[in-house]
Amino acid sequence: MSGWDRQQMADRLAREFQDGWIVNLGVGIPTLCSNTDIGDRDIIYHAENGVIGYGPVLPPGQEDLHLVNAGGQNVSLRPGAAIVHHADSFAIIRSGRIDVTVMGAYEVAANGDFANWRIGDAKGGGIGGAMDLAACARRVFIILEHTTRTGEPRLLRACNLPVTTRGVVTLVATNLGLFAPAGDGFAVRELAPGVSFETAQTATGAPLLPG
Amino acid sequence: MSGWDRQQMADRLAREFQDGWIVNLGVGIPTLCSNTDIGDRDIIYHAENGVIGYGPVLPPGQEDLHLVNAGGQNVSLRPGAAIVHHADSFAIIRSGRIDVTVMGAYEVAANGDFANWRIGDAKGGGIGGAMDLAACARRVFIILEHTTRTGEPRLLRACNLPVTTRGVVTLVATNLGLFAPAGDGFAVRELAPGVSFETAQTATGAPLLPG
Amino acid sequence: MTKPGKAFDNMVAAVADIPDGAVIAFGGFAGPGTPYNLTKALLAQGAKRLTCIANTTGGAQQPRMPDIGMLVENGQVAKVICAFTAATRPTDQLPFTPYYERGEVEAELVPQGTLAERLRAAGAGIPAFYTPTAVGTELARGRETRIIHGREYLLEYALPCDYAFIRAWRADAAGNLQFRLSQRNFGPLMAMAARTTIVEVEEPILPVGAIDPDQVHTSGIFVHRLVPIPPPPEGLWTTRRQERAK
Amino acid sequence: MTKPGKAFDNMVAAVADIPDGAVIAFGGFAGPGTPYNLTKALLAQGAKRLTCIANTTGGAQQPRMPDIGMLVENGQVAKVICAFTAATRPTDQLPFTPYYERGEVEAELVPQGTLAERLRAAGAGIPAFYTPTAVGTELARGRETRIIHGREYLLEYALPCDYAFIRAWRADAAGNLQFRLSQRNFGPLMAMAARTTIVEVEEPILPVGAIDPDQVHTSGIFVHRLVPIPPPPEGLWTTRRQERAK
Numbered sequence: 001m002s003g004w005d006r007q008q009m010a011d012r013l014a015r016e017f018q019d020g021w022i023v024n025l026g027v028g029i030p031t032l033c034s035n036t037d038i039g040d041r042d043i044i045y046h047a048e049n050g051v052i053g054y055g056p057v058l059p060p061g062q063e064d065l066h067l068v069n070a071g072g073q074n075v076s077l078r079p080g081a082a083i084v085h086h087a088d089s090f091a092i093i094r095s096g097r098i099d100v101t102v103m104g105a106y107e108v109a110a111n112g113d114f115a116n117w118r119i120g121d122a123k124g125g126g127i128g129g130a131m132d133l134a135a136c137a138r139r140v141f142i143i144l145e146h147t148t149r150t151g152e153p154r155l156l157r158a159c160n161l162p163v164t165t166r167g168v169v170t171l172v173a174t175n176l177g178l179f180a181p182a183g184d185g186f187a188v189r190e191l192a193p194g195v196s197f198e199t200a201q202t203a204t205g206a207p208l209l210p211g
Numbered sequence: 212m213s214g215w216d217r218q219q220m221a222d223r224l225a226r227e228f229q230d231g232w233i234v235n236l237g238v239g240i241p242t243l244c245s246n247t248d249i250g251d252r253d254i255i256y257h258a259e260n261g262v263i264g265y266g267p268v269l270p271p272g273q274e275d276l277h278l279v280n281a282g283g284q285n286v287s288l289r290p291g292a293a294i295v296h297h298a299d300s301f302a303i304i305r306s307g308r309i310d311v312t313v314m315g316a317y318e319v320a321a322n323g324d325f326a327n328w329r330i331g332d333a334k335g336g337g338i339g340g341a342m343d344l345a346a347c348a349r350r351v352f353i354i355l356e357h358t359t360r361t362g363e364p365r366l367l368r369a370c371n372l373p374v375t376t377r378g379v380v381t382l383v384a385t386n387l388g389l390f391a392p393a394g395d396g397f398a399v400r401e402l403a404p405g406v407s408f409e410t411a412q413t414a415t416g417a418p419l420l421p422g
Numbered sequence: 423m424t425k426p427g428k429a430f431d432n433m434v435a436a437v438a439d440i441p442d443g444a445v446i447a448f449g450g451f452a453g454p455g456t457p458y459n460l461t462k463a464l465l466a467q468g469a470k471r472l473t474c475i476a477n478t479t480g481g482a483q484q485p486r487m488p489d490i491g492m493l494v495e496n497g498q499v500a501k502v503i504c505a506f507t508a509a510t511r512p513t514d515q516l517p518f519t520p521y522y523e524r525g526e527v528e529a530e531l532v533p534q535g536t537l538a539e540r541l542r543a544a545g546a547g548i549p550a551f552y553t554p555t556a557v558g559t560e561l562a563r564g565r566e567t568r569i570i571h572g573r574e575y576l577l578e579y580a581l582p583c584d585y586a587f588i589r590a591w592r593a594d595a596a597g598n599l600q601f602r603l604s605q606r607n608f609g610p611l612m613a614m615a616a617r618t619t620i621v622e623v624e625e626p627i628l629p630v631g632a633i634d635p636d637q638v639h640t641s642g643i644f645v646h647r648l649v650p651i652p653p654p655p656e657g658l659w660t661t662r663r664q665e666r667a668k
Numbered sequence: 669m670t671k672p673g674k675a676f677d678n679m680v681a682a683v684a685d686i687p688d689g690a691v692i693a694f695g696g697f698a699g700p701g702t703p704y705n706l707t708k709a710l711l712a713q714g715a716k717r718l719t720c721i722a723n724t725t726g727g728a729q730q731p732r733m734p735d736i737g738m739l740v741e742n743g744q745v746a747k748v749i750c751a752f753t754a755a756t757r758p759t760d761q762l763p764f765t766p767y768y769e770r771g772e773v774e775a776e777l778v779p780q781g782t783l784a785e786r787l788r789a790a791g792a793g794i795p796a797f798y799t800p801t802a803v804g805t806e807l808a809r810g811r812e813t814r815i816i817h818g819r820e821y822l823l824e825y826a827l828p829c830d831y832a833f834i835r836a837w838r839a840d841a842a843g844n845l846q847f848r849l850s851q852r853n854f855g856p857l858m859a860m861a862a863r864t865t866i867v868e869v870e871e872p873i874l875p876v877g878a879i880d881p882d883q884v885h886t887s888g889i890f891v892h893r894l895v896p897i898p899p900p901p902e903g904l905w906t907t908r909r910q911e912r913a914k
Contacts, residue, residue, distance in 0.1 A: 022643060027756060044643065048780060049697040049853045052641050053596075065700070066837070066849040072698030079631030080596035082638035083849055085856045085885075086697070087546070087788040090781030091614060094547025094800065097643055106758075116756075118806075123769045124753030124762075125777055128723075132781030132801045136547055162806045233889060238510055255889065259534060260451040260607045263887050264842075276454070277591070277603040283452030290877025291842035293884035294603055296610045296639075297451070298542040298792070301535030302860060305554065305793025308889055317512075327510075329560075334523050335507030335516075336531055339477075343535030343555045347793055373560045539794070548785070549816040551797035570795040570825070579816070602882060636848060637883050 002194025003175040009143050011036045012190070013102060013173045016141070017043050021099035022092075024048070024133055027071040029143045030102040031057070034075065045069075045078075046098060048129040050089040053081035070129070090129070094136045101137040103130055105144050107159045110206040112169045112181045114142055115161035127164075134165035146174035146203050153205035155179065155186055176200045185209050213405025214386040220354050222247045223401070224313060224384045227352070228254050232310035233303075235259070235344055238282040240354045241313040242268070245286065256280075256289075257309060259340040261300040264292035281340070304340070305347045312348040314341055316355050318370045321417040323380045323392045325353055326372035338375075345376035357385035357414050364416035366390065366397055387411045396420045428597050429627050429648045433463035436620050436649045440469045440585060443500075447541065447612040448476040448490060449588035454605040457587040458658040459622045459651055461488035464498075464587075471500040475541070475583055477534060477608065478506035479518035487658065491517035494527055501528035503581065505537055531561065538611055540581035545614020545644070550579045586616035589651075590640070593621060594628040597642030606639060613644040620647040674843045675873050675894045679709035682866050682895045686715045686831060689746075693787065693858040694722040694736060695834035700851040702726075703833040704904040705868045705897055707734040710744075710833075717746040721787070721829055723780060723854065724752035725764035733904065737763035740773055747774035749827065751783055777807065784857055786827035791860020791890070796825045832862035835897075836886075839867060840874040843888030852885060859890040866893040 004012065010032035017023055017033075019041045025031050034045050035056045045054045047070040054069055055076040063074030084092075092098065105116040114134070118125030134140050144154055155172065171189070172179045177200060178189040185207035191200060201208045215223065221243035228234055228244075230252045236242050245256050246267045256265045258281040265280055266287040274285030295303075303309065316327040325345070329336035345351050355365055366383065383390045388402040388411060396418030402411060412419045430436040437460060440446070446464075450456025465488060472493065479502055480489025493499050495517060502518065507529045509516050521527045532540070533555045543551055552575035556562050566577040588609040591602040599621060601609055613619040627648055651657040676682040683706060686692070692710075696702025711734060718739065725748055726735025739745050741763060748764065753775045755762050767773045778786070779801045789797055798821035802808050812823040834855040837848040845867060847855055859865040873894055897903040 046643075047850075049700075049850045051850050052643060053635075064849065066851045068698045068700055068850050070698075077635060077849075080594060080598060080642060081631075081635040082598050082633075082641040082643075083635045083847075083852055084641060085852050086780070086784035086854050087857050090784050091542075091546035092641075092643055093781060095545055095614070096547065104756075118754070119758050122754050122765075124765060124775060126752040126754050126756040127777060127779050127807075128751050128756070129780040131779040131805065131807070135800045135803065164805065166804050257889075258604075260454075260604045262604050263889060264881075275603065277605045279452045279454055279604050281452075288603075288881060291840060291844060291888060292877075292881040293844050293879075293887040293889075294601075294606055294881045295887060296606045297534070297538035297608050298611050301538050302788075302792035303887075303889055304535060306791055306860070307793065315510075329508070330512045333508050333519075335519060335529060337478075337506040337508050337510040338531060338533050338561075339505050339510070340534040342533040342559065342561070346554045346557065375559065377558050539792070543797070546785070548797050548799060549819070549821055550814075551789070551794050553794060568796075573795070575795055600882070606882075636846070636852075636885075639882075 003192040007032050009173045009175060012178060013141055013143060014038060016171065017041065017100065022046055022097055024098045024101040024137065025070065026101065026103035026130065028104040030104060031069055031071040031073060033102060046092065048089055050084040050086055052084065053078045090132055093132050096136055096138060098133065098137040100139040100141055101133040102141045102143060105142045106161055107154050107156055108142050108169055108172050108181065109156050109159045110181050110185050111183060112167040113159045113163045114169050115159045116164050118162050120161055130164050134168050139170055140168040141171045142169050143173045146176045153203055156205040176203060182209055187211050214403040218243050220384045220386060223389060224352055224354060225249060227382065228252065228311065233257055233308055235309045235312040235348065236281065237312065237314035237341065239315040241315060242280055242282040242284060244313060257303065259300055261295040261297055263295065264289045301343055304343050307347055307349060309344065309348040311350040311352055312344040313352045313354060316353045317372055318365050318367055319353050319380055319383050319392065320367050320370045321392050321396050322394060323378040324370045324374045325380050326370045327375050329373050331372055341375050345379050350381055351379040352382045353380050354384045357387045364414055367416040387414060393420055398422050427595055428646060429595060433459050433622065433649055434466065436460065436647045437463045437467050440464065440467060442470045444469060444585055445473040445583045446475065446585045446587060447583045447616060448474060449607065449609045449612050451477050451604065451607040454603065455589050455601065455607045455609050457589045457622050458488050460587040460620060462658065465492055465496055468498065470498050472498050473501045473503065474499055475503045475581065478504055479516055481517040482509050482514050494518050494521050499527055503530045503532060505532055505534040507531050536578055538608065540578055541608065541611040541615040544580035544582035545611065548580060550577055552576065553578055581615060583616045584618065586612035586619040588612055588619065589622045592625045592628060592633065593623045593648050594630050594632050596630045597645030597648060598633050598638040599640040599645060600633060600637065601639050610640045613640050618646045619644055621645055622649050622651050624651055626650055673841055674892060675841060679705050679895055680712065682706065682893045683709045683713050686710065686713060688716045690715060690831055691719040691829045692721065692831045692833060693829045693862060694720060695853065695855045695858050697723050697850065697853040700849065701835050701847065701853045701855050703835045703868050704734050706833040706866060708904065711738055711742055714744065716744050718744050719747045719749065720745055721749045721827065724750055725762055727763040728755050728760050740764050740767050745773055749776045749778060751778055751780040753777050782824055784854065786824055787854065787857040787861040790826035790828035791857065794826060796823055798822065799824055827861060829862045830864065832858035832865040834858055834865065835868045838871045838874060838879065839869045839894050840876050840878050842876045843891030843894060844879050844884040845886040845891060846879060846883065847885050856886045859886050864892045865890055867891055868895050868897050870897055872896055
């Protein structure tokens, strides 16, 4: 199947970041956004662990072992970076200063709900900073593979798994394209090269609306 | 009248500070405690404005104009000093880490109440950090002149002015001596040189109990 | 950078857009950290019906420096929120006090630690919290308290503001700040609590990245406008005491 | 000084008195700031029925480093309070998870920002606060919420602990700490929240006063025991990744 690879999904979402935004990148595919060339836009990447103003992941041998992003990757710092502790980092988050948080998810619903902290039959979960970010950031973007390994859709009418936060997702990048939750379905903002509307609709658990 | 002068009152209270204590000194006579020679005791002086580990007031010309204690005096720093902002400074206070707070007051009562933020007929007041300190420090010591300028007692059965905090004062230094609130009266811990029990009793608005 | 940065040429420009009715926090504690120059510019700018948040309204000592008391005298203030609305010595009087007693200005008296924590809460997305301070006093009369683990606490609300006026030692062009010694006091908290933070800076503005990331006291995320303080006599220098010496 | 200082010779001595039932916070986020050496000493020391507070129970990646998961495997843990009690990828499994699923260990799952703020509150004498995080989710079910200015918030309580195990870059003998880069994470907060803070330090302990007071990240007021980390192989160095390279 054609479509976008992981870095291309990240690149496509990163194109949406506006000049001057403060952007939080979650574990997994979202962290790839900081590798994207953002041209002359001023973007500040913020990580939950108090790193303000980081840049691309560094190659082996060039890492500073005291410095990781939210995904545990050894990143670089951009000029003007600052370090704060976890409470100050989440002060930035809860006070609404994050322009967009980009996260992975298990499921996204057409009403903007998403689920990324607990799989159905597990006793525990992995929340991390996702609930703080999703409840307080100005925008929530999600990056995820369009379907599960067994081909089940992840873009749904309603989440089956316990939600992380309700009604907050405004943009979703998958390997098949860029979609916006629109209440009863997902508006198709863009399809990845080689992906037809019908292919995307078949892989989606909610109506797709021509964008 | 004989008795202690302001520095002697401060010196006498400073003798009570135990090795290892963290001590907060309020505006006025209490700030004189940091001028007292404390020998080989490790005492950390903490000021509300986030100065941890200050020392004596510096003479004119030697001040650092960026550094003041709670009374606005230009003090010195001792080795091992640290600076924090106001919220962290009051975190130290509210979390019970101040071993003793030494304050001035208008009135102290035999039951441990004290008043130092509003005079009777004023519309406003000056609370500063006194309520935070008095509610949260492990001990509250008071330094004040034994009587008002017109000779009225300041050590009373009950406060006439609005209280700052109830039932917290355990030791009071005045120009006449050292006294401990004891419920119905004040226990005399020590009288200043040349001060008789009768003189002190006459100047006090509650029974004095021989120490 | 070709983009507009955070640096402003002068105090007048930095406060020009402040509207009537704005809520402004003023940093400083007994001199260090006090934004004398921004306050002076606001006196000239003339915005009215302001709510002013600070440790004190100022003016207990001479010579006067630009302070909230002067804004009151200038008819610019509707309300103050402070830890001191009267002097601590009965023999002193704050310039603010007679205006308050005549009912021309409102005042909310807040314990200093509660004031700091309410500002921090506003900057941390915490709408309310409980504190042991002021329980059982006149300030708690009629207010909501709660017993937690056997002790009584008072409910306090966050204190957000439209603007913070603060003073820092050094800044880089990205707005990262360093304070020197007790200059720090309320500065970082007011920067967190404000929608727009305006900083008068003692040293020339440094290039982006000149401050070690581990030694930034306030991140540029919280800082919007930087104004270098001109040398005396145009700019007002470190403290009242130094001014007095002139 | 002739008095006993805060410096301890070795990790074993620094954790020797930890009793059964202690509540211990463990610093660290994805490597930096993780007190591997103190945790290793606690594994040998053997205290039981511990409550362990941390971002995660650890062990999602190989090679294993000393972590809370190992304390669980060693039968030392009654309860964990963490932002991760399961791995984020369904295909991974934390060593902790089967113990939890069999009911041998309790767990309290807390959003990461709430965890940080609850620790900070404990260290700041704030017994409880409101937060927007987790409102409307399974974690808020049956819990107290409150509408403030039209938005719903969840009541959260302070999280005090008996001990904090943290890791710092530098310390002076008075206990003033500096962290390097993202090593800071939970360290300052856990030091505030704990009655006894134990720090493994990467650089040799500095003389009192060697750290600029403006550049202290955690005041010695919050720090009780300092232990220099010995060089490898006895001491464990900076991160899992460096360890892997050996």
